[in-house]
Amino acid sequence: MTTAATAxxxxxxPAVLMVLFTTGWGxxxxxxxxxxxxxxxxxxxxxxxxxxxxxxxxxxxxxFGGGTLSDRVGRRPVVLTGAVxxxxxxxMMIVWHDQAxxxxxxxxxGLGAGLTIxxxxxxxxxxxxxxxxxxxxxxxxxxxxLGPVITGxxxxxxxxxLEVPFAVxxxxxxxxxxxxxALTPAVDPDHxxxxxxxxxxxxxxxxxxxxxxxxxxxxxxxxxxxxxxVMAARISDRFDGAWVPGVAAALSLGxxxxxxxxxxxxxxxxxxxxxxxxxAAVGFVLAAVAGAHPTMLLFVVTSVVLGLAYGLCLRDxxxxxxxxxxxxxxxxxxxxxxxxxxxxxxLPVLITTIxxxxxxxxxxxxxxxxxxxASAGRxxxxxxxx
Numbered sequence: 001m002t003t004a005a006t007a008x009x010x011x012x013x014p015a016v017l018m019v020l021f022t023t024g025w026g027x028x029x030x031x032x033x034x035x036x037x038x039x040x041x042x043x044x045x046x047x048x049x050x051x052x053x054x055x056x057x058x059x060x061x062x063x064f065g066g067g068t069l070s071d072r073v074g075r076r077p078v079v080l081t082g083a084v085x086x087x088x089x090x091x092m093m094i095v096w097h098d099q100a101x102x103x104x105x106x107x108x109x110g111l112g113a114g115l116t117i118x119x120x121x122x123x124x125x126x127x128x129x130x131x132x133x134x135x136x137x138x139x140x141x142x143x144x145x146l147g148p149v150i151t152g153x154x155x156x157x158x159x160x161x162l163e164v165p166f167a168v169x170x171x172x173x174x175x176x177x178x179x180x181x182a183l184t185p186a187v188d189p190d191h192x193x194x195x196x197x198x199x200x201x202x203x204x205x206x207x208x209x210x211x212x213x214x215x216x217x218x219x220x221x222x223x224x225x226x227x228x229x230v231m232a233a234r235i236s237d238r239f240d241g242a243w244v245p246g247v248a249a250a251l252s253l254g255x256x257x258x259x260x261x262x263x264x265x266x267x268x269x270x271x272x273x274x275x276x277x278x279x280a281a282v283g284f285v286l287a288a289v290a291g292a293h294p295t296m297l298l299f300v301v302t303s304v305v306l307g308l309a310y311g312l313c314l315r316d317x318x319x320x321x322x323x324x325x326x327x328x329x330x331x332x333x334x335x336x337x338x339x340x341x342x343x344x345x346x347l348p349v350l351i352t353t354i355x356x357x358x359x360x361x362x363x364x365x366x367x368x369x370x371x372x373x374a375s376a377g378r379x380x381x382x383x384x385x386x
Contacts (some may be wrong), residue, residue, distance in 0.1 A: 024143020029151035055110035061359025062114020067335025075123035087173030118335035145253035187382035216317035221344030251303035256311030276312025277375035288364035
């Protein structure tokens with residue numbers, strides 16, 4: 001019988017990746033429940049917007065605290081605790097989907113997701129080096145992308161559409177956490193394994209890792225939110241607004257997932273981060289050119305370009321963290337990296353606030369210039385290192 005103490009190491013990484021996938025699913029599937037909760041429970045737009053905000057309230061401390069705690073007590077207990085919490089948060093909303101239940105449930109999901117994402121990514125890196133870190137980012141993104149799709153199908157075709165999507169997500173999260181408990185060793189690995197296309201460096205420090213990874217993190221979710229929120233809002237006046245954000249999410253997250261697998265097989269090195277930030281700059285320029293009423297073609301192209309930027313910046317940022325962080329600080333640095341990524345979710349609010357004063361073009365131009373500077377700065381650092 002396989003136990004945690006005797007679990008073959010070859011099962012550990014797939015188990016961790018599945019936990020990250022189901023966590024991404026459970027965290028992001030709520031987007032497809034918003035119209036259901038609005039129609040069936042009569043929840044206001046303010047309450048549902050608040051559910052997103054309170055999710056972030058749990059997520060951000062979970063990201064940083066989970067990574068730091070996993071450096072001290074080990075990855076496994078933090079990741080599995082977070083996965084269980086995220087699952088329970090969704091299960092709560094099966095029977096408690098009024099205003100208080102949704103807010104509390106999303107807070108619990110956010111806290112659990114934060115613990116799992118930061119510690120789980122560090123755990124994958126411990127198990128398989130930079131290859132593990134990039135796979136962690138890819139599987140998490142896949143969960144983010146497929147979660148709303150799965151829940152949307154369930155809400156459309158399954159009976160009890162208020163309960164079934166939360167039940168499926170919550171139960172799957174708990175089952176995968178239980179499988180990971182059985183398939184992962186009780187003691188964390190004491191070294192990294194595997195190779196990657198980025199040459200390892202002799203010097204490792206928290207400051208060095210953050211100086212390389214944070215400039216990539218800033219363009220991760222900022223790219224996605226410009227596509228899914230900003231561009232989608234500009235086109236929804238001529239198209240049904242119910243499906244436009246979903247299309248933008250599918251295009252951006254889908255292209256982000258695919259490009260991570262492509263460059264992983266191509267062994268393209270750190271220059272993919274240069275390309276990623278440059279693509280973010282191109283995407284922001286396209287958003288500026290699109291103006292207030294983009295065409296459908298420009299909407300699609302911009303979403304794909306920004307999705308490619310998202311995938312490349314996430315991949316290289318995680319690889320920087322793995323390559324340059326001392327192992328005993330990897331969890332904390334991974335958490336900080338993801339906190340910087342999630343700052344991008346505040347971008348649509350900022351743009352909405354300042355647009356009446358400065359217009360819709362200027363913010364995109366500023367973002368394009370900043371992303372271009374990040375791309376050029378990374379290229380120069382790579383060149384100086386030889």
